[in-house]
Amino acid sequence: MKNNCVFCAIAAGEIPSFKVWEDGEFLAYLDINPFSRGHTLVIPKAHYANLAETPEDVLARLAVAVKKTAAKVTGALGIGDFNILQNNGEAAGQTVRHIHFHIVPRIPGGGTAFESGKADMNELADLAAKINAAPNTANNINRAQP
Ligand code: 5GP
Ligand code: ZN
Numbered sequence: 001m002k003n004n005c006v007f008c009a010i011a012a013g014e015i016p017s018f019k020v021w022e023d024g025e026f027l028a029y030l031d032i033n034p035f036s037r038g039h040t041l042v043i044p045k046a047h048y049a050n051l052a053e054t055p056e057d058v059l060a061r062l063a064v065a066v067k068k069t070a071a072k073v074t075g076a077l078g079i080g081d082f083n084i085l086q087n088n089g090e091a092a093g094q095t096v097r098h099i100h101f102h103i104v105p106r107i108p109g110g111g112t113a114f115e116s117g118k119a120d121m122n123e124l125a126d127l128a129a130k131i132n133a134a135p136n137t138a139n140n141i142n143r144a145q146p
Contacts (some may be wrong), residue, residue: 007098088110
């Protein structure tokens with residue numbers, strides 16, 4: 001595995017993921033230990049360990065990718081509210097040293113905890129299919145480009 005990095009392996013297609021958005025530079029997929037239904041990670045396909053190591057121009061485009069992904073995921077699920085989380089370093093809870101932004105959809109009464117749940121892989125597959133099938137917004141990866 002390149003860099004011994006699980007997210008590089010996902011970006012390279014060596015490890016499968018439930019993709020919900022991508023372009024040439026960035027990729028978004030469902031977290032396998034979600035804090036909430038629709039919990040999504042957005043990564044650059046290139047490897048940068050954390051915020052400090054990510055070049056500013058990449059970071060600027062990554063912020064736009066996060067915005068587009070959040071719009072797509074929350075729009076498809078009919079959820080208006082969400083958290084964005086980005087951990088730097090072990091003490092902050094960073095477990096994968098490849099920069100990623102978490103998008104955590106929130107529903108009224110559903111709490112605001114950042115606690116991993118157990119995901120059923122079939123449910124995640126269904127959820128990704130639902131998100132990708134929803135009438136969308138920019139860059140729906142399941143739709144032919146005009
Ligand atoms: P961190 O704690 O580093 O900010 O977040 C890492 C996230 O990556 C965790 O929420 C964890 O569930 C998720 N994760 C770790 N390995 C995989 C994987 O192989 N596939 C997916 N989709 N998510 C992963
Ligand atoms: Zn990596």
